[in-house]
Structure formats: C-alpha cells, structure tokens
Amino acid sequence: MRELLRELVLADAPPGRENEVREIVIRELEPLVDELHVDTLGNVIGTRTGRTEKTIMLIAHQDEDWALLLTYISNEGYLRFNRLIGHRWNILGQRITIHGQQGKTPGVVGLSAPHIIPLNEYQQGYEPDFDKMFIDCGAQSAEEARAMGLEIGQYVTAEKHLQELTNERLLGNCFDDRVGLVAMIETFRRIRSETLPMRVVGVASVQEELGTRGAGPAAFGVEPDFVIALDVSPTGDHPNIKAGLVPARLGDGPVLLKADQFHVTSPLMNSWIITVAEQHGLSLQEVALRAPIHFGTDAAAVEVVKSGSKATSLLVPTRYFHTTNELIQYSDLEATVHLLVECIRSLDQLGE
Known part of the structure; x- marks a missing residue:
C-alpha cells in the first residue's frame, strides 16, 4: 500500500x-x-x-x-499563467513541471530576491498579484519557448515529492x-x-x-x-x-x-x-x-x-x-x- x-x-x-x-x-x-x-x-x-x-x-x-494553466508567452520567454486549483499563497518560488508538446519541461515560478523588492513593499508584506507572477523555464525568447513545445493552454503541476517524517507521518x-x-x-x-x-x-x-x-x-x-x-x-x-x-x-x-x-x-x-x-x-x-x-x-x-x-x-x-x-x-x-x-x-x- x-x-x-x-x-x-x-x-x-x-x-x-x-x-x-x-x-x-x-x-x-x-x-x-x-x-x-x-x-x-x-x-x-x-x-x-x-x-x-x-x-x-x-x-x-x-x-x-494544485495546478496552473499557461496563458501567455512573453517576448523574453517568460510564461504567464492562471491558477486552476491550489492555495494562492503557495505559488511563488515553486519548482514546477510544464506538460508540453515534447514532454515535461521543468521550471520555477519566479520570485525576486528580497534585496531588489522596493523597501516599502517588502515591509508591508510583499505579495504580487497573479498578473505579475511568471514562470521561468530557461527560455530566452518566445521562439525558444515554442521550440521547446510550450504553448498557451498547457497544464503546469508542482514538482512531486514524498518523504517519511517521524511518528508514521508522511509529507508530500x-x-x-x-x-x-x-x-x-x-x-x-x-x-x-x-x-x-x-x-x-x-x-x-x-x-x-x-x-x-x-x-x-x-x-x-x-x-x-x-x-x-x-x-x-x-x-x-x-x-x-x-x-x-x-x-x-x-x-x-x-x-x-x-x-x-x-x-x-x-x-x-x-x-x-x-x-x-x-x-x-x-x-x-x-x-x-x-x-x-x-x-x-x-x-x-x-x-x-x-x-x-x-x-x-x-x-x-x-x-x-x-x-x-x-x-x-x-x-x-x-x-x-x-x-x-x-x-x-x-x-x-x-x-x-
């Protein structure tokens, strides 16, 4: 089991x-x-x-x-998305998998280093809107992203894991x-x-x-x-x-x-x-x-x-x-x- x-x-x-x-x-x-x-x-x-x-x-x-849906590919190769299901406070910084035409493509939901977030925003509790969130899959242009098999409407899931903790408890x-x-x-x-x-x-x-x-x-x-x-x-x-x-x-x-x-x-x-x-x-x-x-x-x-x-x-x-x-x-x-x-x-x- x-x-x-x-x-x-x-x-x-x-x-x-x-x-x-x-x-x-x-x-x-x-x-x-x-x-x-x-x-x-x-x-x-x-x-x-x-x-x-x-x-x-x-x-x-x-x-x-927990799943996202690709909605836009920028000229620089960054990917925008909508949230299909999942906790909105559990998206930033997540390692993800894009289900593209050529199989699974890894990436990350980008999160700026705290050093470059405006101080007033950081002190107030930085939480960007969905329209400011993006996925970085390593592509440097829209053409490269599409050549990787990435298209609007594709699913995005979180990187999977399962770990055993103490007291018969499982984290995954x-x-x-x-x-x-x-x-x-x-x-x-x-x-x-x-x-x-x-x-x-x-x-x-x-x-x-x-x-x-x-x-x-x-x-x-x-x-x-x-x-x-x-x-x-x-x-x-x-x-x-x-x-x-x-x-x-x-x-x-x-x-x-x-x-x-x-x-x-x-x-x-x-x-x-x-x-x-x-x-x-x-x-x-x-x-x-x-x-x-x-x-x-x-x-x-x-x-x-x-x-x-x-x-x-x-x-x-x-x-x-x-x-x-x-x-x-x-x-x-x-x-x-x-x-x-x-x-x-x-x-x-x-x-x-």
Whole structure:
C-alpha cells in the first residue's frame, strides 16, 4: 500500500489531464474486479458483482489539488499563467513541471530576491498579484519557448515529492486525493476472494477539483443506491486554527463527514458506518463542517443524479492540502481501509 501511494503521489494528474494516474488505477484495479471500463470523460469504473443488483459505489478522484494553466508567452520567454486549483499563497518560488508538446519541461515560478523588492513593499508584506507572477523555464525568447513545445493552454503541476517524517507521518504532494484512490484500490484487493451481498463499484473520477465534474456522469452510468466518497479532511490540530472549527486530528482515524458546505450526508449511511466501527472497535471521527470552511466532495454531486442515492463521505485527515506540501499519518489511511473493508463485509446490515 505504501508503494502504491508513493507511485500515485509522484505521478502528475492536473484536472482534465489525469492520464498518468488513470493508467496506474487501471493496472491495479482491473485484476480485482469482474468488469472495468473507462468512460468518455476518463472516469475509471470497476465492478464486482454481488448476490443482488443493489449497488454501493466507492468514489475517489484522480485529479490533484494544485495546478496552473499557461496563458501567455512573453517576448523574453517568460510564461504567464492562471491558477486552476491550489492555495494562492503557495505559488511563488515553486519548482514546477510544464506538460508540453515534447514532454515535461521543468521550471520555477519566479520570485525576486528580497534585496531588489522596493523597501516599502517588502515591509508591508510583499505579495504580487497573479498578473505579475511568471514562470521561468530557461527560455530566452518566445521562439525558444515554442521550440521547446510550450504553448498557451498547457497544464503546469508542482514538482512531486514524498518523504517519511517521524511518528508514521508522511509529507508530500496531492494526498488529495491519492489517499482516497489507495483506500479504494486496497479495499477491493482485500475483498477480491469474498462473495459480496450486493454489487460494489469503484470509481476513480476526474475533474473533482474543477467542481466535481466527473462524478455526475459516472453515477449516471452506475446508478448506485449507496455511495461513499473517499477523500481528505481538513484538520484543526495545528497552530492558527480557531478552537472547535475543525475537530478532526491526525492519528485519530478516518473522518465521517456528516455535513459540509454543499451537502448534508445520509443519516442512514452514517449510522451504518458508525455501527460497523463500534462492532469492530475501530476509531472514527464524526465531523460536521460549517462556514467559513469551504469544502466538499464528490458525494454531493453523485447523490442527485437520476433518481438519487444515499451518499456520505469517509475522509483521511490531512494537513495543508491544496498546497505543495501536505501531511498525513499513515495509520489513518490504514484505519480507513480497515473500516471500509468491514463495511463492505457488513452490507447486509445496510437498510433502505
């Protein structure tokens, strides 16, 4: 599971260009399901048959949570961009990868040395507007940049990394939502030889970070009765977070999301998951997020497709997501998988 997480973290998958991650998901999921296909948008959909036609869908998204889009090439070879997704305060000085016509091109989001920033701006807290930010890829002219295969409209992602810290904590990129993909795939791996009470479908969705665009079309084809979205949860266990605003913590196990900005999750699903956790002595954090927190998952988009479904979200607590340096505790990911597996084994307990 660790090696799969590492491989997924080091792959690039900006929203709408998830092919690197998609290839890994297909390779890992296909041997574990009875049928697998990729829809027109790029959602990967794997199905295990069950004793009934009732369907539960596990969904995690392929795309990552920090990406830019090239918008202009200057005569001097510098590149301007728009932010697709990610924390605006985590762009300056970042080492990046441009996905060009000739493959991947490294570069950096330029940041002036403090010595040459006007003193009054520096003392006030220098923060340039987006229209002043630029990428330096080494090109010395627009012609040279284009000869390198760079064009307007190409994706830019952060340079990838994954490091092990103390206390089983991992520092890396885009745990949002590589941890959800790992949890989904590992769950299918652990139940592959078991007879299932109902159909279990795993979906690796696309473009979640652009407004859950892939989840709806996937659900339209699957028509699930029940849904668990697998994603990350913000935590409140680090400095500068108002007490009580985000009760989730690293190391306390998966987070059952009961409400967010877009969705009040299914009481039936939540009660079932809580019961399974209690039966097996598993840790579970119950969280309802409120304003000013802006957060949501694929669950809200899936729940209202066709005649609807009962949906909830099970999340891995994660610090600093939507930046280029996110932090998780590996035991939380393991605990999430353990709970998911027991939930699948307890589908007979899930009522109407």
